[in-house]
Amino acid sequence: MNQIHIIRLLYGFELKKIFMRKTTWIILGIMTVLSVWIPFADLSSIGYSIDGKDISGYEMMLMDRDAARKLSGRVIDDQLLKEMQSAYHRNPKEDNSKEQADYTVDFSTGMESAFVSGDGEDSPEHENINIDGTAHSYSPVLSYITKIVENSNLALEVDETQLYQERRNGLSQTWNDQLLTEDEIAYWTDQEAQITVPFTYEYAGGWDALFEHIFPLNFMLLLLIAVCLSNVFSTEHLHRTNQLILSSRYGKTPLYLAKLSAGLTFGISCAFLLFLGNASACIRLYGADGLHAALQNVLPASSRPVSVGRAVLILFGLFLTVSMLYSIVTMFLSEWLKRSAAVMAILTGFMLLTMMFDIPYSYRIASQAYDLLPTTLLVEWQFWDDRLFSVFGTYLTNFQIAWTAYFMIGILLAWMGKRLYVRISRQ
Amino acid sequence: MELIIDHVSKQYQNKIAADNISLKLMKGIYGLLGENGAGKTTLMRMICGVLKPDSGTIAMDGLDVATEEYRSHLGYLPQNFGYYPEFTGMDFLLYMSVLKGMPKTQAKRRIQELLELVSLQDVSRKKIKTYSGGMKQRLGIAQALLNRPQLLVLDEPTAGLDPKERVRFRNMIDRLGDESIVLLSTHIVSDIEHIADVVLMMQGGKLIYQGEWDSEKDLEDFYLQNISTQNISDKKTS
Numbered sequence: 001m002n003q004i005h006i007i008r009l010l011y012g013f014e015l016k017k018i019f020m021r022k023t024t025w026i027i028l029g030i031m032t033v034l035s036v037w038i039p040f041a042d043l044s045s046i047g048y049s050i051d052g053k054d055i056s057g058y059e060m061m062l063m064d065r066d067a068a069r070k071l072s073g074r075v076i077d078d079q080l081l082k083e084m085q086s087a088y089h090r091n092p093k094e095d096n097s098k099e100q101a102d103y104t105v106d107f108s109t110g111m112e113s114a115f116v117s118g119d120g121e122d123s124p125e126h127e128n129i130n131i132d133g134t135a136h137s138y139s140p141v142l143s144y145i146t147k148i149v150e151n152s153n154l155a156l157e158v159d160e161t162q163l164y165q166e167r168r169n170g171l172s173q174t175w176n177d178q179l180l181t182e183d184e185i186a187y188w189t190d191q192e193a194q195i196t197v198p199f200t201y202e203y204a205g206g207w208d209a210l211f212e213h214i215f216p217l218n219f220m221l222l223l224l225i226a227v228c229l230s231n232v233f234s235t236e237h238l239h240r241t242n243q244l245i246l247s248s249r250y251g252k253t254p255l256y257l258a259k260l261s262a263g264l265t266f267g268i269s270c271a272f273l274l275f276l277g278n279a280s281a282c283i284r285l286y287g288a289d290g291l292h293a294a295l296q297n298v299l300p301a302s303s304r305p306v307s308v309g310r311a312v313l314i315l316f317g318l319f320l321t322v323s324m325l326y327s328i329v330t331m332f333l334s335e336w337l338k339r340s341a342a343v344m345a346i347l348t349g350f351m352l353l354t355m356m357f358d359i360p361y362s363y364r365i366a367s368q369a370y371d372l373l374p375t376t377l378l379v380e381w382q383f384w385d386d387r388l389f390s391v392f393g394t395y396l397t398n399f400q401i402a403w404t405a406y407f408m409i410g411i412l413l414a415w416m417g418k419r420l421y422v423r424i425s426r427q
Numbered sequence: 428m429e430l431i432i433d434h435v436s437k438q439y440q441n442k443i444a445a446d447n448i449s450l451k452l453m454k455g456i457y458g459l460l461g462e463n464g465a466g467k468t469t470l471m472r473m474i475c476g477v478l479k480p481d482s483g484t485i486a487m488d489g490l491d492v493a494t495e496e497y498r499s500h501l502g503y504l505p506q507n508f509g510y511y512p513e514f515t516g517m518d519f520l521l522y523m524s525v526l527k528g529m530p531k532t533q534a535k536r537r538i539q540e541l542l543e544l545v546s547l548q549d550v551s552r553k554k555i556k557t558y559s560g561g562m563k564q565r566l567g568i569a570q571a572l573l574n575r576p577q578l579l580v581l582d583e584p585t586a587g588l589d590p591k592e593r594v595r596f597r598n599m600i601d602r603l604g605d606e607s608i609v610l611l612s613t614h615i616v617s618d619i620e621h622i623a624d625v626v627l628m629m630q631g632g633k634l635i636y637q638g639e640w641d642s643e644k645d646l647e648d649f650y651l652q653n654i655s656t657q658n659i660s661d662k663k664t665s
Contacts, residue, residue, distance in 0.1 A: 006525060006528060010525055013518075013522045016514075017511060017514075020511075020513035020514070021513065238509075239508065240507060240508040240509055242477075243477050243505040243508055244505060244508055244570065247503040248501075248527050249495055249499040249526065249527050249528045250495075250526050250527070250528055251526050
């Protein structure tokens with residue numbers, strides 16, 4: 001039998017070992033359900049009232065979706081802005097909503113902020129907008145304009161020139177905050193020139209939701225891989241099965257490759273499952289519209305001249321690459337530390353640390369490197385992290401360099417893991 | 428066929444587990460006797476390529492212990508090791524047969540033979556976690572014999588076996604000595620006194636006796652005598 005055939009047979013056994021553990025099925029089931037549930041949870045946690053009638057988040061989303069679909073294909077120019085503004089101005093400022101949420105985007109951090117007002121009290125920072133027939137049919141555009149100008153009052157007054165100028169101002173502020181060099185600014189200015197202005201409004205609610213969910217999905221993936229793959233190598237040491245394995249003919253390099261391939265297959269399959277589970281739930285709820293729309297429809301602060309569909313593919317590709325990296329790191333630690341509990345402790349500690357800790361833009365190198373970590377990279381606001389990496393005179397974006405770095409780190413760790421595994425024990 | 432162990436030493440921090448051991452093993456059964464901690468397991472693990480000696484070499488017919496070819500002739504039953512509890516006995520033997528590079532049809536035939544030999548054919552489809560200690564040990568013996576090894580290393584193979592199984596195991600090993608080098612370690616003298624062609628005795632990491640054994644003689648007396656003599660000599664030296 002040739003070695004490829006042996007590796008293939010061993011690969012089957014190694015996959016069997018992973019899937020024979022009850023823990024694998026339990027956590028896989030929980031994470032799959034969660035990935036599908038997230039979009040529904042978004043809607044179930046909020047309620048509205050229109051003209052004294054309570055409506056659910058889901059019903060509100062359906063109304064928004066219908067309105068947005070009707071507006072799809074309209075150029076966001078003076079005409080549309082005037083239509084929207086006059087529709088809102090025809091209705092006096094009366095608040096008949098129990099709870100209404102609107103949000104803005106902070107261009108410097110990318111954080112979305114929700115302003116929730118209730119009991120009919122007007123807030124100086126946020127104006128409640130009456131939702132009724134005509135006005136509501138323009139609410140998707142209003143929300144979108146508010147995202148750009150960061151102020152709902154201004155959104156009801158802005159004209160086309162001012163709108164796109166506000167966006168440019170926001171970009172300049174972001175570039176300034178991110179300490180971009182002249183060359184980087186020139187790069188992005190060039191990219192901006194490829195984006196058609198004025199924008200054409202396209203509804204892309206499903207993909208917008210998917211961009212938001214990639215953050216929790218990423219942590220779920222790490223947790224899932226940490227639990228299921230942390231014992232791929234350690235269990236052989238712990239139960240001393242390694243003595244049998246390492247003394248057998250193909251127990252070294254072929255078995256290592258089989259274990260590694262099985263772990264990678266599991267990790268990538270988990271990424272597929274979580275991403276597709278979430279994407280199908282988002283599409284089921286919001287629809288698959290807007291795949292060909294410009295990314296700026298969903299993320300107006302991004303200067304990347306790509307379609308929503310391409311951005312989804314980039315995100316999906318990164319998610320799969322990250323799953324490979326998580327799998328290799330987990331298996332390397334499993335071989336190195338020889339204790340699955342220690343592996344899980346390190347990975348969950350890393351996950352929690354990067355959730356709570358951030359390095360400000362002012363520490364450019366440290367912050368840029370930190371934001372390349374797989375737990376900090378897969379966030380929608382990374383689409384407007386415009387700091388570039390110069391490699392032999394060519395500028396690479398954060399996603400491009402992360403891809404390359406993850407592959408290189410993965411190969412390096414796989415090689416180091418093999419060295420550890422095949423080395424004859426000295427203890 | 429010969430296994431040459433040449434000036435092999437191994438030290439763990441302050442303890443010398445194998446002290447400059449040299450041996451030449453040919454076909455036959457070698458009984459390795461020694462108290463717990465004498466260095467038997469360390470020597471066996473080095474012979475199986477699981478543990479790296481600090482110095483010295485181990486080779487069989489010119490093949491170094493670290494090579495794949497060497498391992499292809501090896502069958503090893505470690506002293507204490509775990510199984511995959513969710514695997515069935517059959518799964519485990521199939522897995523081991525792949526690791527040993529056996530073609531599938533040949534492996535299946537051999538597995539059936541061995542399951543019968545170790546009386547596990549009725550439970551081969553049951554998960555290993557349901558097996559008793561003795562059944563696990565018999566499964567371990569079966570995996571060691573899968574590839575008809577030229578070098579069979581058995582570390583305390585009778586641990587966990589009942590008296591009937593012990594006798595059956597001894598008879599099985601007796602036959603294997605005609606075709607292979609069988610190195611069998613134990614601290615129970617009766618396990619080897621009737622089947623070993625050569626007796627090796629270890630104490631404190633040293634090989635204190637090596638010689639052919641006449642099964643008419645009382646090995647236990649001889650062993651105890653040697654061990655106590657060595658203890659006195661060690662005390663005098665220190």
